[in-house]
Amino acid sequence: MLHRQRGISLLWVAVIMGVLAAVMMAGLMSMRHERNYFAEAWAKVTDKVPAQAMEQATALADAPAQPLKRCVIDGQTVISNTECKDDNRSTRTIDIHDTKGIEAPRVPPKPPEAAPGSNPALDKVIEQQT
Numbered sequence: 001m002l003h004r005q006r007g008i009s010l011l012w013v014a015v016i017m018g019v020l021a022a023v024m025m026a027g028l029m030s031m032r033h034e035r036n037y038f039a040e041a042w043a044k045v046t047d048k049v050p051a052q053a054m055e056q057a058t059a060l061a062d063a064p065a066q067p068l069k070r071c072v073i074d075g076q077t078v079i080s081n082t083e084c085k086d087d088n089r090s091t092r093t094i095d096i097h098d099t100k101g102i103e104a105p106r107v108p109p110k111p112p113e114a115a116p117g118s119n120p121a122l123d124k125v126i127e128q129q130t
Contacts, residue, residue: 068094 030037042048069084070077071091078084084091 068096070094 066081071084071088
């Protein structure tokens with residue numbers, strides 16, 4: 001009989017399986033949240049910006065946000081952030097207010113059902129049988 005077990009110990013197997021489970025959970029979480037946690041972690045380690053973040057930054061830099069404006073062009077009222085120029089005299093800036101949205105219409109309450117009354121024909125039949 002052997003005095004010692006050959007191979008790695010059960011403790012190291014548990015540690016390796018725990019690390020593997022943590023990596024798989026991070027992968028599933030990154031899929032669920034539609035982010036790549038591994039690329040973000042690698043970027044932090046190497047002090048580089050991920051390619052996706054660079055694409056978003058360049059897209060935001062190319063198109064600065066402009067407020068909506070209302071103006072009259074060729075006799076028609078237009079609401080736009082690009083077509084209404086500042087040199088147009090009818091240009092007015094529109095303040096956007098975020099609201100809660102549209103509520104679904106509520107069902108009107110049902111009227112209470114009337115208490116059952118007596119039926120004269122049924123009362124006659126009952127009196128004849130008694």
